[in-house]
Amino acid sequence: MHETDTRHTILKNGLLIDPSNGIEAVKDIVIEGDQVIEVCDKAGAEKGDRLIDCAGLEIWPGLIDIHLHVSDLFEIHTNTAYGAAEDGVTTALSPGAGNTFMAPALLGAEMDRGLPLNVGVFLGAANVLGTRLNEEELTALFSGTLGQEDRERKLSHNNIVNRTAQYAVGIKEHMGHFLLPDEKIQKLYAITDQANLMFTSHTQDIGHTLHLFEMAKGRHLHLGHANAAGCGTDEEAARAMKQVIDLCRQKEVSGEFVTTMLREGGGCREGLKMAEPARQMALEALAEHVVTILVSDGQNQSTMKGFGDTRDNIPCLLELAENKVLSKKDAVALMTSNPAKLLAQRTKNEEWRSRYGHLGIGAYANITVVEPNRRHAVYVLTNGRLVSFEKRYLRSGGRAGYWVSKFQTKKSMGIGELPMYDIK
CATH class of the missing domain: 3.20.20.140 (Metal-dependent hydrolases)
Structure with missing residues (x-):
């Protein structure tokens, strides 16, 4: 299944450690697009959802x-x-x-x-x-x-x-x-x-x-x-x-x-x-x-x-x-x-406080899923896209990143697609 076909991404059964929201408990996290839309004890899944089993793992912002x-x-x-x-x-x-x-x-x-x-x-x-x-x-x-x-x-x-x-x-x-x-x-x-x-x-x-x-x-x-x-x-x-x-x-x-x-x-x-x-x-x-x-x-x-x-x-x-x-x-x-x-x-x-550094509803879905015994990231999601699995970069996650500054987040700087020459 291609990532574009996915309705929701759901991280299930992981120990969520979210300092900003005071959470250290097993939770499910539901992602739609590039943001978190639900944090709950047990999320329901529908056809087209992608499930990531995080049992035994820790879910960090x-x-x-x-x-x-x-x-x-x-x-x-x-x-x-x-x-x-x-x-x-x-x-x-x-x-x-x-x-x-x-x-x-x-x-x-x-x-x-x-x-x-x-x-x-x-x-x-x-x-x-x-x-x-x-x-x-x-x-x-x-x-x-x-x-x-x-x-x-x-x-x-x-x-x-x-x-x-x-x-x-x-x-x-x-x-x-x-x-x-x-x-x-x-x-x-x-x-x-x-x-x-x-x-x-x-x-x-x-x-x-x-x-x-x-x-x-x-x-x-x-x-x-x-x-x-x-x-x-x-x-x-x-x-x-x-x-x-x-x-x-x-x-x-x-x-x-x-x-x-x-x-x-x-x-x-x-x-x-x-x-x-x-x-x-x-x-x-x-x-x-x-x-x-x-x-x-x-x-x-x-x-x-x-x-x-x-x-x-x-x-x-x-x-x-x-x-x-x-x-x-x-x-x-x-x-x-x-x-x-x-x-x-x-x-x-x-926006830095409201959408980064935590996994509350409305936050950008930037997530690091950690295997504490092996001390590394098993899954890494940037703005809802899976970019790494078991310390191996996934090419499908290559356009996940945004530009951050003292102003609001820019999802495109409008530069990378510019032609070198414009024929008039």
Whole structure:
């Protein structure tokens, strides 16, 4: 039976763990199109429905990875998206240092042509400041109010770039790759604050991070891969980790930890490894809910490896519950409801809270079905479409993904199908 013939998809008999809705019980989930239409104890089925037996499995909201390098401009392939989907990620935000205003157009075109997950981008900070647009005009651009004439004169001569440049989630400051002068960082704070974008740091050198916090002056700062500070590359590991955690206690600061670095061993040998005292401090910060978001940062099979791997996401969440660092619901929330709530708060887009990160009625049917003993995703559904089974990507799920940003979800960016030349 072809997927287009299916009336409903029904996930049956799985242990639903939905932190946002406070559910940890065996439930059936009914999907129509791209959204959840019913959650109940026993769903009835009709001819044409597709049933997925989830007995013995756990049904989680689809993982939201807000720091995952997906097809960055310097990446040589697009396999990251497919590997991430196999690992249970259904929504990924790519924070590449090389992400220019072209990134929404280029990655958006890939999404149009067929990706198995929802994608969005953080733009690289230096690239945002590299056009003729001034601070006020950049704020207008990201607010969706900058006129077409100004875009053509000061942003780009490429009409596709001008149409899509505003569709970012935030701006990433990459001190690991370049150092911006203070006056430029102040401009970035002003733009992100006024245009409701996230401002994310490259948190590794604690001295630089403390300086960023001082410059924030009460504006929001999100500490990217914050447990990298506990690797001791720029400061004694435990001391740096304590300072990062103290920053995360501030109301205007949020932070994220990398899953690979939280697991026993502290990281991967081709990336960074946390010192054990610093890792224990990071686990305590999770237990105290000082840090409430986990990310992968990358995949080891990619050119841009980052500090972690999506293959560690599900095992890490399970281990946090097994080791009683957190309850199962609180562990799952780290990559589902918590990032969705943060994105809603910072972008002022309530769709993040209403349709992502949970499996209530009306939510997009982004679902990760986990085999807890084998520690991997058995089924992954993105917007109601089955994209992976037993860690094997399904080609039929290739057009499942949508574009996400500070604005409403876009099911098509209108780029992937454009002809190269228009014969008149």
